[in-house]
Amino acid sequence: MKKFLNDIRYTENRVPLNKQIINSVLILFLGIALGFFSKFLDCTPSNKLPYIFSYLDVSNFLGRFAIWVTIALCVSIYSNSSLRAAINVFVFFAGMVTSYYSYSKYVAGFFPRSYAMIWIAFTMISPILAFICWYAKGKSNLALILSAMILAILFNMTFVYGILYFDMRSILELMTFVCAIVVLKRNTIKDTMLMFVLSCGIAFILNFVIPFSFG
Template identity: 65%
Template sequence: MNKFLNDIRSSKNPISINRKIINTMAVLFIGITLGTFSKFLDFCQAELPSVLMAIDGALDVHNFLGRFAIWVLIALCISIYSNSALRASLNVFVFFVGMVTSYYLYSNYVAGFFPRSYAMIWFGFTMISPFLVFVCWYAKGKSKAAAILSMLILAVLFNMTFVYGWGYFEARSILEFVVFIIGVIVLKRDTLRNSVLMGTISIMFAFLLNMVIPFSFG
């Protein structure tokens, strides 16, 4: 417990008010840009280069941005590299507000339609995101509790990245495989051995989670 508390104290690096505002505005801008770009790909997919297309495309960027894995990874990175849990909550909330708002404004006013049921899912995810990343921020520590938290986060990311069952196992796409690898790097522990252990146990957690909640996270 003492080590966990020390992790919390040592992770809080004070920054100026101006820097906090600049960082949050930058996160908002990134969210708006990515939300607009994502909807642009959705709206103009017929004009995309074949390598980016959903059908027989090598990268499948359109569908990739329509699933959760990449957005969870971005939220995780914002959380881990924020200087406090409260700042992580604010920054991630601002990011998703920018991303979701720009996506559905583009959808409504440029594409000419508003998918209400799908939008409600993203609005709900945006509302709970500050609470989730508040907890995720503590995964950056070096305590056993932080290591377990990292394993659980990776387990969720694993189930968003791979589809598997009796006799089959594959990544949803090349890009989502890369997302999982980046997640492992972001959450890596202090030694290679501990990082490998974290990755191995997280996969076990993923299988258990899939048994309890057998729904697609894609």
């Protein structure tokens, strides 16, 4: 625990306030743009989109959790402090959810209230999750375990499996999972492999305890 607290003091860097504000505004605009883009794809017939979008099923991919969790993880890890991580991830999801459902209501002409409530609730708790995730960048054993737990959640969003089968949801989910490994990688290959093995074990336990998917 002492080493974990030392990691916190070591990794929280000071950044000028004006730069912090600019970064948060840019992250907000990123969320708005991605939310708009996601709903645009959702409302556009596949035969009017480039073939690659249809082939990779980008619209449905953006409707699942893995990509958004991975983006939030990147925003959190690369923020300069746990507090900034909480703020940045919140403004990202606030922008994304607002633009997505504004497009749905004012352009597409419908508002799926139940789904919107799920995403609003997720947005409200996202600062807490981002605050915790930021500490995965540390060098302690607790940070390694936290990284493995995050990766385990993404593992279950990427793969579907049971006693006699194992498959991935899509190549895009696999790419987000690999991205998460890169972001969470440890200082040595050995520790990174340990993180990955731990994440697999945790994922199997979570899959048994929580028998429904967030994919």
